Amino acid sequence: MPLERPHRFASPLTAQKSWSPQAGSRVDNAIRRFAPEFAQIKSTAAARETEGEQPDAAIAGLVEQGFGRLSVPREFGGDGLLPSEVLAVLVALARADSNIAHAFRPHVNAIESAFLSQDANTNWIYAQAAQGRIFGSGSNERHGAVSRVSSTITRSPSGDRVLNGTKYFTTGSLFADWTSASGVTEDGTVEVFFVPTDAPGVTVHPDWGGFGQRGSGSGSITFAGVRLDEATTRRVEQQATGVQEVIFAFWQLVLLAVEVGIAQSAVDDAVAYVRARDHNFSHGLSASPAEDPVIQSVIGEASSLAFSAESAFAHVTRLYDQVHGIPTDSPEYPAALTRLSLSVFQAQAVIVDATLAVTTKIFDVGGATEIERRSALDRHWRNARTVAQHNPHRFRVREVGSTLLTDSEPDYGWGRPGQ
Secondary structure (H helix, E strand, O other): OOOOOOOOOOOOOOOOOOOOHHHHHHHHHHHHOOHHHHHHHHHHHHHHHHOOOOOOHHHHHHHHHHHHHOOHHHHHHHOOOOOHHHHHHHHHHHHHHHHHHHHHHHHHHHHHHHHHHHOHHHHHHHHHHHOOOOOOOOOOOOOOOOOOOOOOEEEEOOOOEEEEEEEEEEOOOOHHHHEEEEOOOOOOEEEEEEOOOOOEEEEOOOOOOOOOOOOOOOOEEEEEEEEOOOOOOOEEOOOOOOHHHHHHHHHHHHHHHHHHHHHHHHHHEEEEEHHHOOOOOOOOOOOOHOOOOHHHHHHHHHHHHHHHHHHHHHHHHHHHHHOOOOOOOOOOOHHHHHHHHHHHHHHHHHHHHHHHHHHHHHHHHHHHHHOOOOOOOOOHHHHHHHHHOOOOOHHHHHHHHHHHOOOOOOOOOOOOOOO
């Protein structure tokens, strides 16, 4: 049933989670903490791209240093960062390598879902993350429809419940200890479980066929007679209305963190490319490319576009913190949820368009050497385009326009029933 909402523009939010002056320093401290890992990751990102290597060692190093427990509450052994703070650290990681930041998407989603749901799995998820175990994604199928699941949960001859099927778009699962998995039971009910990636019958395939984000640990997973018993798997409960919509917003924000990091990284690489050049074009206005007003203008435009993406992202993540702290039974929660959802959709349009523009514009600062494979500068556009294909923003901006013009309810999630 849809939530009953007052007119969404009637009043501003009043119950807001305080934005501590220390919030920025906590982000800075976290980024400094992982600075050596980020620097190493950034220095090897282009080589991984051209050689087709997966970032197993880089992810293992981050996990060893505690990257996977940033958002776990302190009382459970984590750092207790706010969602906006975790997202800011993800931007810094994406600036080093967008593939690796994207690979952590299911993991940070699992922790945020645990916080919002407060169900039987919450403390267990916290404990797993605090112990350095990572969650991946294995519930999606190629047809892309949320409500259509072809994987099955049946009874084996011995009476065990078993999962059979193949999943795709399995972000992060190549590096994960646990993956989500869904199947439809004999009575037509869809159930979701966390399953160990090393369980008998689970095979993670590094067969992602996209032209971007090729090191994000995606591809397919085959579940062949995987036992769904209480000793080795955890059933995921259905999330309550009002909670699910916020989780959808967070999932999108993680993707936008990756986009912002890509924009910043593209500017970094363009600047480094220009500084390293020792000659300019024959029609250049200066012997030095770095002193040429045309090239300076291109870099300035690209940097400004990246700044606009970063600014939109900072605004919407602070808003997310506010809604994250409002109880779902609060009378102001419905209006806050709608405001958040529309803001995420608006930010998505701004950030995606800005990042795609940046990753194209950087090629205006060089010549033929800029397209050499070893520089891998094309990875920025390919990666940004790939991330943007998740929930295409043209459909999201239509939701914004429809809500503003007709006062209709926005579609918060991935699809309506039956799609």
